[in-house]
Amino acid sequence: MSNYSESLAHLDSYISARVPVIGMRSIEQQRALRLLREAAGQPRRSSMPFWIYTRATGLRDLRTNSPVQEDRSLVGAMEFAGKQFGSRANATVVLVSPDHLEEDTPVTRHIAELARLADENSGSIVLITDAPIWSGLQRLGMSLTLDLPNTEEMYGTLTAFLGDHSGHIPIEWDDDDARRAAEFLNGVTEAECVNLMATIAAKGSILKADVLGLAQAKDRIFSDLTGIERVRLKESDYTIGGLTNLRTWLARKHDMMHADLRDSALRPPRGVLLVGVPGCGKSLSAKAIAHEWQLPLYRLDMASIHGKYLGESESRFREALAMADRVAPCILWIDEIEKGLAGRDDLSGVPQRIVGQFLFWLQESRSRAFIVATANDVRSLPPELLRKGRFDELFFVDLPDGQDRREIIEVYYRRYLRAEPDPEQIDRLVDLSEGFAGSDIESTLHDVGEEAHLCGGIHLLKPSYLLDAFANTVPLSRVNPEQIEEIRAWGRERAVPAGRVSPLTTPGTATPTRRILFMDE
Incomplete structure (x- = not known):
């Protein structure tokens, strides 16, 4: 069952039970309102009045959206709710994102008094908010959390969007593509999903490559991240x-x-x-x-x-x-x-x-x-x-072996010297870089590239300059050999080797055991 369906079932039971305070937590206000309207629209509730208050529209009838009073303040809405709870049964008032719900404030105490009044006459107050609700108020009723759409719900939103645009723009997606896109879009709201798809469709087509492109597009939503x-x-x-x-x-x-x-x-x-x-x-x-x-x-x-x-x-x-x-x-x-x-x-x-x-x-x-x-x-x-x-x-x-050092040297040679390395020279550099880490090789070639830039090009350096630079570099493995060897001894026995490197052993010692990762060709 999707979270939306589960939340609808809970909300339906709370309304039927006439719970005096129903707290609905969600960051998707429109989706929460759709859930509420679906519950209120049940035929068996046709005679039950529902009113809704928002800052923008004031107090309105939930079903017809017609205004109830000119006073658009929260205080005015709560005064109206008090009159209804005191004079009629089965009244429901919905308050959307009222301020200061998290703490013991005059607003939360006022709502708590309204809840007690509603309880005497089978009334209910529904609070739609993205913030926690003060415990003294929440204990008077029940709560539910409308989470973000799960994969199935997201798939339904995507297929509806694709259906709306079918025949208007070229669409290469099949059902499997929509399923993959739905998984990629986990963690976004329904509105964000539609916005992302609209951005893709705005270029005039929805292509296979756009499925993976959703990952980059989704990233642009989160401009201010917490913790990462x-x-x-x-x-x-x-x-x-x-x-x-x-x-x-x-x-x-x-x-x-x-x-x-x-x-x-x-x-x-x-x-x-x-x-x-x-x-x-x-x-x-x-x-x-x-x-x-x-x-x-x-x-x-x-x-x-x-x-x-x-x-x-x-x-x-x-x-x-x-x-x-x-x-x-x-x-x-x-x-x-x-x-x-x-x-x-x-x-x-x-x-x-x-x-x-x-x-x-x-x-x-x-x-x-x-x-x-x-x-x-x-x-x-x-x-x-x-x-x-x-x-x-x-x-x-581990420290790279000769073949890995050759590959690393070629990468940084091209990057910093902007030239193709001579194979014979590379052979000598591989020998000179025994015991070098990748960062040692990069640092050395960066220094050579810097000197070449100052001289006007690598062709103006002394032929021996590059070899001397490697020969004069003291890698970390020689600066702190005991610590490095201790790290290597641990890794050989307990982890899969990341490279082709074989364990270095001293004469007369046994080769340590290690885990080997087997790959099918």
Whole structure:
């Protein structure tokens, strides 16, 4: 049953029971009013009077929309309601978005007195609001929440829109396209869905490619997000070198991300946890995935969710996850996730509660929000987060091997030097970059590109300048070898390798075991 149908059933029973206060929570005022008119329009209620108050129109008859009195104030509407409840039975007055419902105020106390008066004569007050209702008022009656349209409701809205425009503009969508679009539009209101479709139709056609384009169009609705930050991609974020195993795995997940899963027990891909050596492409991977999949990228900064007041951190984190559900399909990038989830010895209990929220969301959410979480110090993460089934996979991003370093060098050589690299020179750079992370290679070639720009071009640099730059670079793996080796030892045994890299072992030591990801050709 859709939420609309369920809400209609509840509202119908509350009206029949003559509940004195009926609170209806919804951010879609027009949809809530349609629900109310449908309930009030039942033939068995033809003799029951219904009046509705809004700021714009004042007090009117709900069925005929004719004005009841000249006074358009809320006070005037409540005085009218008091007279009706005191003089007749089965009267219903609807108040749309009155101010200050959340707290104990003169308005809420006045409405509470009206509710007690209505209760004596089988009357009802219906409050339509997008805000919470003061508990002292809400306890006098019942409440319901009209959620955003689910997939089936969204599908009905889309098919109605397509039917209205059929024959007027070319429409390439079939039923499967409408179903996929309905899933993509989860989290938007009915009005927003119509606006998005109208924007697409305004170009004169509705094409197959517009289904995926809804993800980008939907993103434009959310200009002021709570808890997550929209990341605008630059062209330099589109290409990533190495990480062959991870990229192959992601290609398969991309197909599942857009698959129709209605008739299966499968859920959309949940995401990937990338751990490993700093500077080897974990954060860049999130940007590359967003570009490759043509989905908006949002960043959740775990360090920024912590507040100084009791419950503030948990509230911020819950809002961020709820917003991720609403903007889906998207890529949700959680950078350095250990900063927000570490701290099992924290006596405040905040990290433990946030971990509990996150695990519940990973388990229960069915939105197409694909998480790319990165961690440098994976040892500080709670072990329950690493259990199979939380993320779709745990990948270890190691120092690139020779083949991966070649690919990375070629990418940044073309970017910063604006020239095609010489194969023999690349061979020497691969040898010189042993132990380099991807960030070490990028930084070195950026410095060379800067020098070439100042000299007037790469052809004016000394032939040995590029080789000297690599030879004189001290990578992180040599600056802090103990820490890097400790990270690598953990990753070899507990995670799937993201690249083709083989574990480096010293003579006389056994090769550590690790999980291997098998791919069909």
